[in-house]
Amino acid sequence: MLDFDKHQKELKKHGRDFTAKAQLLDELIIERDNMILFASDKVILSLSAYIRNPTREGYYELAISMRKDLYGLKTRLTFSEIVGV
Secondary structure (H helix, E strand, O other), X not given: OOOHHHHHHHHHHOOOOOOOHHHHHHHHHHHHHHHOOOOOHHHHHHHHHHHHOOOHXXXXXXXXXXXXXXXXXXXXXXXHHHHOO
């Protein structure tokens, strides 16, 4: 979502032939709905927030939440630390 135009060709290479950003948004909503079965509340809420407002900070918050969920990490990594702000 962040750099759709820049990465559209790469998405296609991986079997995601989106011709418009709206298609990618629809896919993210479908994935969020599927996550309800297995993801933590934090991951679902982070993805919902990212769908409403796709920012780099929201993306990193989502990724950190997913890492904690998938790997049981006790990370305290923050957006500021990742981007060096």
